Structures are given as structure tokens and as C-alpha cells.
Amino acid sequence: MEIQGYKFSPTLEEIYQEITSTAPSLKLDFETVDEQPVKGRNAIQGVDPEGRRIIRIEKNSLNESVISHELLHCYLDLKGYPKLSTLCVENNIINYFAMRTEESIIHKLICQEQDKRGITRTDDLEYAKSISDDLEWEPMSPEAQIFYSMKILDILIRTSEWKEFYETSLRYRFKNSYQYAERLWDKVMSKDFQTPFETRRAMIRVLKELENIIAENGLEPLNLSMNVATGFIPSARQLDENIFDLFEVYKDFLTDPYTGEKVWVLVSKAEDQASFFVLPGENFEESLTDKTLRELYKEWKVSYTLR
């Protein structure tokens, strides 16, 4: 494999092969750009309307650290690791917290995988530098501090062995943000996570702690437990359980900001956290009666990962 003359190392080839053998029909393309629109991000990836996955990398970031990071994001997605979603428009704060939470939790797995494969994570060090240089002093408003704590959390997750250096430089400059980030970090690390199921639980721990921090600051609640859908990773036994035993069904709870349609929320009882947003068809509620999770997945034509 080669991107604009940059030849994949055997380590990168290996990850690439694992992706193609996990999803043989996947269309994966690479593009290079001179500069990314967001500072501190040298690569982004997305899926276009035809289902083609595109990894867009800055020309001067074509190296093993950056490419492996992106390939591993893709690989973990294909392996059924959770994706968080919201109904919010792009720059919404709820969306920001959801995307940051998902990313940082997945980053812990990516770093671990890179270390295991002997990849030097030069990019993480540069990233941490660029982020900690971003702001000189802590912002005054609690909103902005909590916002910033998500960036610090990502640094803590991605710098591991250099953590101490950043700790001292960040802890005093960003007193509150750092403290919040540390609380989130404690929640992340309170239980090890490797499997998709454990990883989803780690994401939920972060969302709940964020809500606590928001409440302690007297800010308006974001209701992340309803506004962020986390999917569901059932055990084999749960597949044959009734929908109403697994989920609390909240009718017309949210409104799609683009279409104005009422959306129902299926909240997982085990974690008190939204799993799915549903646009109910006619007789949706009745159709759920006696329906098992397996049947619902089949109807939705979604693939799922077991716990």
C-alpha cells in the first residue's frame, strides 16, 4: 500500500490487511491535503454517502504514527466498538462532549495497540504540545473550563509515559479544567476496558461524570443520558429478552432539529443511558410488544456485537 509515494511499512501493511480481512467489501481511500481545517489535527476520517471510508491526511504527516492511528480507528469501528451519536446540529455542545468522549476512550485502545505493535507514537507527543500551547491561561467561564477539560483528558490518555511533564505544565495553568480532566480520567481508568462492551461502559462513565461536573457548577443540565445514544452490546441471553425488559421507551422525547420529527428514545435500563433514537413508524409501540432484541435487530437490519 502506498499513499502519494509514501510506502507502508510492514507494520502498517499488517494493520491494513487486518482491516481488509475484517471487512472485505470495505472501500477505504486515502487523500492528502496541505493543511487540515482544525488545528492540532493532522488527519480526519469520514464515510461518504456511498459508504466509502476516506482517511484524509496532511501531506507532512504521512508517517507510521499518524497513519496507524487512523487505520486503528477504522479497525476498531469495524470490530463493533461503540460509536456515540446525538441528534444535535454540528457545533452543539452536547455533540462536542459526545464526540470527544468517544474519541478519547477509543484513543486509549489505539495507544495500547500501537505500543503492542512497536509503533513510536511521535504524533501523540506533538498533539499534546500543540494543545497545551493552544491556551495560555484557563478561561474564566465554567463552561469553557469543562470544555477544555476534554482536551486535557485526551492529552492524559495519549501521553502516558510523558504524562508527568504535561501534568506539571497543565495542572497549574488550568486549575479547574485540569481537576475536571483528572476526575474524568479516574472514571475512565476505574475499570480496565478492552472489549466493545467494556469500552461502551467506559464512555458512559465519562458522560455521567461530565453531567456531575456540569451540575456542580450550577450550569444548565445537558441531559447526556438521554441526548447521547450509545448503542447496546447485548449478552447472548439478552438477545432473546423482550425489548421492554431491556429498555425504557420514552415516546416523542426528542425532536430532530433538521426535520422537526419527534424521536423516541430507547434507554438501556442497566446503565440508565440512551441506546437508540427511533423514528417510530405507525403502530411502533404495539409492534414492540413481545418483540425480542434479536427480532428488533433483524427488523432494523443492523449488525451487532455480542458482549
Ligand SMILES: [Zn+2]
Ligand atoms: Zn484519533
